[in-house]
Amino acid sequence: xxxxxxxxxxxxxxxxxxxxxxxxxxxxxxxxxxxxxxxxxxxxxxxxxxxxxxxxxxxxxxxxxxxxxxxxxxxxxxxxxxxxxxxxxxxxxxxxxxxxxxxxxxxxxxxxxxxxxxxxxxxxxxxxxxxxxxxxxxxxxxxxxxxxxxxxxxxxxxxxxxxxxxxxxxxxxxxxxxxxxxxxxxxxxxxxxxxxxxxxxxxxxxxxxxxxxxxxxxxxxxxxxxxxxxxxxxxxxxxxxxxxxxxxxxxxxxxxxxxxxxxxxxxxxxxxxxxxxxxxxxxxxxxxxxxxxxxxxxxxxxxxxxxxxxxxxxxxxxxxxxxxxxxxxxx
Amino acid sequence: xxxxxxxxxxxxxxxxxxxxxxxxxxxxxxxxxxxxxxxxxxxxxxxxxxxxxxxxxxxxxxxxxxxxxxxxxxxxxxxxxxxxxxxxxxxxxxxxxxxxxxxxxxxxxxxxxxxxxxxxxxxxxxxxxxxxxxxxxxxxxxxxxxxxxxxxxxxxxxxxxxxxxxxxxxxxxxxxxxxxxxxxxxxxxxxxxxxx
Numbered sequence: 001x002x003x004x005x006x007x008x009x010x011x012x013x014x015x016x017x018x019x020x021x022x023x024x025x026x027x028x029x030x031x032x033x034x035x036x037x038x039x040x041x042x043x044x045x046x047x048x049x050x051x052x053x054x055x056x057x058x059x060x061x062x063x064x065x066x067x068x069x070x071x072x073x074x075x076x077x078x079x080x081x082x083x084x085x086x087x088x089x090x091x092x093x094x095x096x097x098x099x100x101x102x103x104x105x106x107x108x109x110x111x112x113x114x115x116x117x118x119x120x121x122x123x124x125x126x127x128x129x130x131x132x133x134x135x136x137x138x139x140x141x142x143x144x145x146x147x148x149x150x151x152x153x154x155x156x157x158x159x160x161x162x163x164x165x166x167x168x169x170x171x172x173x174x175x176x177x178x179x180x181x182x183x184x185x186x187x188x189x190x191x192x193x194x195x196x197x198x199x200x201x202x203x204x205x206x207x208x209x210x211x212x213x214x215x216x217x218x219x220x221x222x223x224x225x226x227x228x229x230x231x232x233x234x235x236x237x238x239x240x241x242x243x244x245x246x247x248x249x250x251x252x253x254x255x256x257x258x259x260x261x262x263x264x265x266x267x268x269x270x271x272x273x274x275x276x277x278x279x280x281x282x283x284x285x286x287x288x289x290x291x292x293x294x295x296x297x298x299x300x301x302x303x304x305x306x307x308x309x310x311x312x313x314x315x316x317x318x319x320x321x322x323x324x325x326x327x328x329x330x331x
Numbered sequence: 332x333x334x335x336x337x338x339x340x341x342x343x344x345x346x347x348x349x350x351x352x353x354x355x356x357x358x359x360x361x362x363x364x365x366x367x368x369x370x371x372x373x374x375x376x377x378x379x380x381x382x383x384x385x386x387x388x389x390x391x392x393x394x395x396x397x398x399x400x401x402x403x404x405x406x407x408x409x410x411x412x413x414x415x416x417x418x419x420x421x422x423x424x425x426x427x428x429x430x431x432x433x434x435x436x437x438x439x440x441x442x443x444x445x446x447x448x449x450x451x452x453x454x455x456x457x458x459x460x461x462x463x464x465x466x467x468x469x470x471x472x473x474x475x476x477x478x479x480x481x482x483x484x485x486x487x488x489x490x491x492x493x494x495x496x497x498x499x500x501x502x503x504x505x506x507x508x509x510x511x512x513x514x515x516x517x518x519x520x521x522x523x524x525x526x527x
Contacts, residue, residue, distance in 0.1 A: 001423075017425050024410070024426040033463040036413040158428070313413075318423030 007185040021310035039068035062308035108132035138181035163190030171231035340523035347520035355491030360392035370400035381446040384508035414456035441467040446504040451485035
């Protein structure tokens, strides 16, 4: 692995290797000394052209736990607002000696452009690009699901995939890079995925995707999914009316108190409720659901640091020669 | 003759057979007990992959000889991948689990166990890994084979067999827990000659 750009072209062996490495990284967080010396003297740049709290902090914590030096770059207040291009920004970072660039960009494909160009030698990690992909989020979701799936089956999670697990992803699929990254990764890991959304919030061509599609959340919940992931309604990307009112949305596609009670009544004790954050409480998820023991929101944040440590470790350790096979070459 | 680039050695010979390995481990187990004046505070940490099965075998022998120590409670595994000094020169390695005994390692007598002692760099990494996990009272080193060619000031306290080797030779330890030849688990130590 040279770059981590998408989960679509991540093969199963690499995906499981990242998740297994993340298990060992998680063990480090429980130790007295929560730091490993593997990336000592390496520099990781967080290049964020779009707002973010948890992803940026998570990458920063991950890099610091591996002893790397971290430079944070936010487009706001930088020369980007003076009109500097991605190329010039990237070459500036290269000149400062960045070994890895963690990039979030509003344009789909910006990380791939950076990785494919000869502007920089650094490893590129996609931390979310437009409505394309957010691979580390999908990996941390899969890590969280795998731990819970292993707990349900009474096995150890290392080395396993998600075959047999039923997952529902609910909400604003159209604007969600998290849903797309999860879709490909869950396919690779063998889970059974259902997307639930109003027809207006599903992309054109969704019938080609390797998943089933439903417009009715209650119907999907009745089939007993093992994990229900609620997506954030991305108001900032909506320039048209996709649903009549927020009230109607939360009633039909939100995880509200009524659905939480129905899940308890149906005896689905192991079903977890996931959310990539930030949550719109009261819209796609009710406060009671978000704070219930089923909710894995905080587990996901914790696992995010472990998964990002694993990704940075696997990208930056190992031979620094260009002979190492790239993700492109493996396709 | 070997084809150029073919992955097979010029010659190979077995230097320790199953019975020899067992005898060496029995002796090391008694040496550990003697040096420690019993099994109190003893912790055996095996370095993956083959140090761990060796640590378990030693612990079983210590339990049989001493009686007060429970083998399962004094054995653990110490992964040193993250502390190696050759991470940038080798292909990426995935780390393996580190498992410590429930009693921890603080103020214990920790015996590191590995199969082959060569440059000493693995043991240096293990010492660094240990410091991040706790503060043992004493750290000792037990290896099945010492083949020389040290690159660091490190020596073993307990050695199964000293094997003078040349650096073009490879020492292969095969243990039934981790290795098999033609589908059958084997216990042996082999020296392979890889000179051109």
